[in-house]
Amino acid sequence: EPEVTQTPSHQVTQMGQEVILRCVPISNHLYFYWYRQILGQKVEFLVSFYNNEISEKSEIFDDQFSVERPDGSNFTLKIRSTKLEDSAMYFCASGTASPQDEQFFGPGTRLTVL
Amino acid sequence: GENVEQHPSTLSVQEGDSAVIKCTYSDSASNYFPWYKQELGKGPQLIIDIRSNVGEKKDQRIAVTLNKTAKHFSLHITETQPEDSAVYFCAALRGNSGYSTLTFGKGTMLLVSP
Numbered sequence: 766e767p768e769v770t771q772t773p774s775h776q777v778t779q780m781g782q783e784v785i786l787r788c789v790p791i792s793n794h795l796y797f798y799w800y801r802q803i804l805g806q807k808v809e810f811l812v813s814f815y816n817n818e819i820s821e822k823s824e825i826f827d828d829q830f831s832v833e834r835p836d837g838s839n840f841t842l843k844i845r846s847t848k849l850e851d852s853a854m855y856f857c858a859s860g861t862a863s864p865q866d867e868q869f870f871g872p873g874t875r876l877t878v879l
Numbered sequence: 880g881e882n883v884e885q886h887p888s889t890l891s892v893q894e895g896d897s898a899v900i901k902c903t904y905s906d907s908a909s910n911y912f913p914w915y916k917q918e919l920g921k922g923p924q925l926i927i928d929i930r931s932n933v934g935e936k937k938d939q940r941i942a943v944t945l946n947k948t949a950k951h952f953s954l955h956i957t958e959t960q961p962e963d964s965a966v967y968f969c970a971a972l973r974g975n976s977g978y979s980t981l982t983f984g985k986g987t988m989l990l991v992s993p
Contacts, residue, residue, distance in 0.1 A: 769922070800981075806985065807883075807968075807983045807984060807985045807986065808923065808968060808970075808983040808986075809983070810980045810981055810982070813980065821980050823980065856922050856923070858922075865910075865911045865930075865972060867913070867925045867928070868913075868925070868981070869925075870915075870922030870923045870924065871922050872920065872921050872922045873921075873922050
C-alpha cells in the first residue's frame, strides 16, 4: 500500500541553524501539507501546497519557514534559523483531491532544537 | 478562526466495552469532520469522517455522529479491543474556497485493557 515517507525520523540541531525536513508524498497525490505537533499539544496546520504554490498557510508559518517541491517526488519544509520553540514533531501529509478528501500522513520527523 | 475542543483527554475501558470521544467546534461554516487514530511512532491515520450533510456514519465497530446545531460530533467505538489502544484526534475543516485547513482537537488517549 502506498504511503507517505519522511526523513529523517529525528533531527537534532543547534538554535539558529537551518534544517530541511523531507517528505515523499504518495505518487499520484496533488495536495501536500505540513503540520506540527509540539509535545503534549494538538496537531497544528502549517501550510498546504497545490499546483506548485502555497494555497494556505497558518500564522505559525512565518518568514522563517518555506516549502518546496524541488522535483516530482519530494516535498520539503525548510526552517531558516531554528528557535527552541520549533522543537516539535513535524508531519507531512498528501491527498488526491481537495482538502476535504482524506489526507494521508507520514510518520513524522521529530525536530529537537538545542 | 476555528477552535476544536476534545474530551476526555484519556479514556480507559475494558475490552468489549464501548468508548465515546466527544468534540465541539466553534465555526458554523465547518463542514468536514475527520477522526484520526495515531499509534505510537506513527502518523495520524484517518479512521472515519463525516460531512455536514449527514448526521451519522458507521463503519463496522466505529461510528461518528454530528449535531450541527449544537456544533458537536462524537466518535463511538463498540466492542473495543486492545488494538484499539491509541491516541484519537478529531478535526474540523471549513471547506470554502480560499480557506480549507484542518483544525485538530488535543487528542484522546484510549487504553483498552484485556
